Amino acid sequence: xxxxxxxxxxxxxxxxxxxxxxxxxxxxxxxxxxxxxxxxxxxxxxxxxxxxxxxxxxxxxxxxxxxxxxxxxxxxxxxxxxxxxxxxxxxxxxxxxxxxxxxxxxxxxxxxxxxxxxxxxxxxxxxxxxxxxxxxxxxxxxxxxxxxxxxxxxxxxxxxxxxxxxxxxxxxxxxxx
Numbered sequence: 001x002x003x004x005x006x007x008x009x010x011x012x013x014x015x016x017x018x019x020x021x022x023x024x025x026x027x028x029x030x031x032x033x034x035x036x037x038x039x040x041x042x043x044x045x046x047x048x049x050x051x052x053x054x055x056x057x058x059x060x061x062x063x064x065x066x067x068x069x070x071x072x073x074x075x076x077x078x079x080x081x082x083x084x085x086x087x088x089x090x091x092x093x094x095x096x097x098x099x100x101x102x103x104x105x106x107x108x109x110x111x112x113x114x115x116x117x118x119x120x121x122x123x124x125x126x127x128x129x130x131x132x133x134x135x136x137x138x139x140x141x142x143x144x145x146x147x148x149x150x151x152x153x154x155x156x157x158x159x160x161x162x163x164x165x166x167x168x169x170x171x172x173x174x175x176x177x
Contacts, residue, residue: 007064011124014060018053019117022046026110043110047168050113054120054161061124062154068131069147075135082136089122089129096122113164120157127153 025046029039067073077085096118103115127150134142 007067011057011060011064014053014057015117015121018050018057019114021053022050022110022114022117025049026114029110043108044168044171047109047113048165050110051161051163051165051168054113054117054164055158056161057117057120058154058157058159058161060154061120061157062151065127065147065150065154067147068143068150072143073131076138077132077136079136082132085132086129089125092118092125093122109168116160116164120160123153123157124150 029042029046032039032042096115100112100115100119103111106112127146130149131142131146134146139145
């Protein structure tokens with residue numbers, strides 16, 4: 001088993017765990033028999049934790065990209081497989097962006113955070129699409145450029161998660177006082 005597969009597997013495990021946990025907590029808050037202010041406080045606390053999980057997702061992808069940058073991955077994809085990877089990456093990007101925009105109309109920050117995980121996953125799909133296309137073209141810099149691009153995307157995801165955490169931590173403190 002290659003380091004590349006282990007790194008990518010860890011990224012997806014963190015992503016699946018985070019989204020499952022957020023869906024579970026959202027369901028508990030939604031059906032709970034609490035007052036509106038208690039629900040709002042509960043949502044803020046879940047968003048703080050979800051922001052930290054989003055940062056963890058970004059850091060795990062940055063680690064995966066670091067493996068690609070420094071150790072490389074010598075996989076060459078066929079044309080058909082490359083086109084399928086690219087197609088799936090662009091579909092993921094389109095559907096996640098659309099669902100995030102639609103989620104804004106619900107005015108529920110927890111749902112928006114869950115949709116932000118989908119956007120982060122779509123950004124990762126674009127990085128993998130880049131690698132597939134560059135490897136199909138036998139580019140000598142496929143690992144370096146994809147690893148560097150992935151480090152930037154992973155870092156942006158982590159920063160976005162921290163921003164969400166600090167933004168909603170302040171709101172949770174205001175609600176409790």
